[in-house]
Amino acid sequence: MVQIIESQYKEILAQYIREQSEQNLYAGQILSRQFLQENVQPEEVISMHKAALAGLHGELPDEVWHSFDLLIEMMISYGMANRERQSLVQKQE
Amino acid sequence: MVQIIESQYKEILAQYIREQSEQNLYAGQILSRQFLQENVQPEEVISMHKAALAGLHGELPDEVWHSFDLLIEMMISYGMANRERQSLVQKQE
Numbered sequence: 001m002v003q004i005i006e007s008q009y010k011e012i013l014a015q016y017i018r019e020q021s022e023q024n025l026y027a028g029q030i031l032s033r034q035f036l037q038e039n040v041q042p043e044e045v046i047s048m049h050k051a052a053l054a055g056l057h058g059e060l061p062d063e064v065w066h067s068f069d070l071l072i073e074m075m076i077s078y079g080m081a082n083r084e085r086q087s088l089v090q091k092q093e
Numbered sequence: 094m095v096q097i098i099e100s101q102y103k104e105i106l107a108q109y110i111r112e113q114s115e116q117n118l119y120a121g122q123i124l125s126r127q128f129l130q131e132n133v134q135p136e137e138v139i140s141m142h143k144a145a146l147a148g149l150h151g152e153l154p155d156e157v158w159h160s161f162d163l164l165i166e167m168m169i170s171y172g173m174a175n176r177e178r179q180s181l182v183q184k185q186e
Contacts, residue, residue: 016163017156025166032170042135042171046164053160063110064157067146070109071139073118077125078135078171085178092185 005034010052017056041079046072098128103145110149134172139165 008031016024035045050068053060101124109117128138143161146153 013160013163017159020159020162025163028163028166029170032167035167036170036174042168045167045171049160049164049167053156057154057156060157061150061153063146063150064153066110066113067106067142069113070106070118070121071142073121074125074128074138074142075135077122077129078138078175081129082171082175082178085175085182088185089178089181092181 002038002040005031005038005040006048006052009048010055013049013052014056041075041082043072043075043079046075095131095133098124098131098133099141099145102141103148106142106145107149134168134175136165136168136172139168 012024012027012031015021016028032045040048046068050065050072053068054065105117105120105124108114109121125138133141139161143158143165146161147158
């Protein structure tokens with residue numbers, strides 16, 4: 001499942017970089033809801049984004065890739081907070 | 094407050110791009126917890142990251158900036174899910 005999602009994301013990213021259309025953004029929005037349903041954590045979205053961008057534009061300078069590594073670290077706290085809240089919500093149900 | 098946080102983030106990003114040290118990552122981790130406490134949403138973290146990177150390396154190619162715009166869109170769903178869960182948790186308290 002995750003591999004299908006990754007290749008879908010890469011396709012949407014490629015299209016968005018090419019066209020920057022509202023339709024591409026909407027496709028991203030739909031996919032992000034699927035990510036949430038599949039419990040894909042925010043730090044995993046950033047990793048997937050980094051990998052997809054590397055697959056499409058591997059020639060980009062090092063600072064781009066380093067910058068994503070810091071962003072992944074930032075999002076780990078968000079992922080943790082998500083999981084904590086989710087377990088509280090599940091207890092409530 | 095947000096402006097202080099933004100300039101702190103830019104400083105950490107600059108250092109991380111330069112050094113890629115564990116210490117820089119740790120500084121990012123601490124700041125991300127502060128972001129959470131301040132209710133900074135994940136899509137706002139990506140916007141801040143994009144702005145900080147643009148301030149440091151404005152010469153990067155267009156595909157980098159477009160790619161961040163898609164990532165911001167992806168994170169909006171995560172921000173919404175966060176807020177929903179948070180309001181459920183608050184009701185529970």
